[in-house]
Amino acid sequence: MRSKIILFVITGLIVVSTLAFTACTAQADPTDTVAGQLDPKQVFAANCASCHGAHRLGTPDAPNIMKEVLVSYTDTSLASFIKGHNGQLLTASQAAAIATYLKTK
């Protein structure tokens, strides 16, 4: 009986620490962008996916941002929106690369 309780507690601790670890890694740090990193997929994964979802379909925290939703933006207006959005620390070229990516893919 006692060993079952201990096993239960240990399992609980493992589950909780795994969840905590996953939560931390899923919350991409905006400062994570490697200087000069222009691959929009990687920039998105590091800076946007935590709120908008890995597939851009949205989460409870942020809306769907598939290209169909972004028709009212031009590449330029989208880039400047993204640059100032949620305190992003993207460079102008990263914002431009990701704007083009979001508009076309």
Ligand code: HEC
């Ligand atoms: C902290 C959560 C969060 C992060 C990180 C985030 N967004 Fe958002 N985003 C939101 C929320 C909330 C909205 C809706 C409110 C608004 O427009 O600000 C939004 C709106 C948008 C819109 C406008 C959608 C529309 O229909 O007009 C775009 C485009 C967008 N985000 C792109 C990005 C990109 C690109 C990144 C990464 C560089 C990013 N977001 C990072 C939360 C986030």
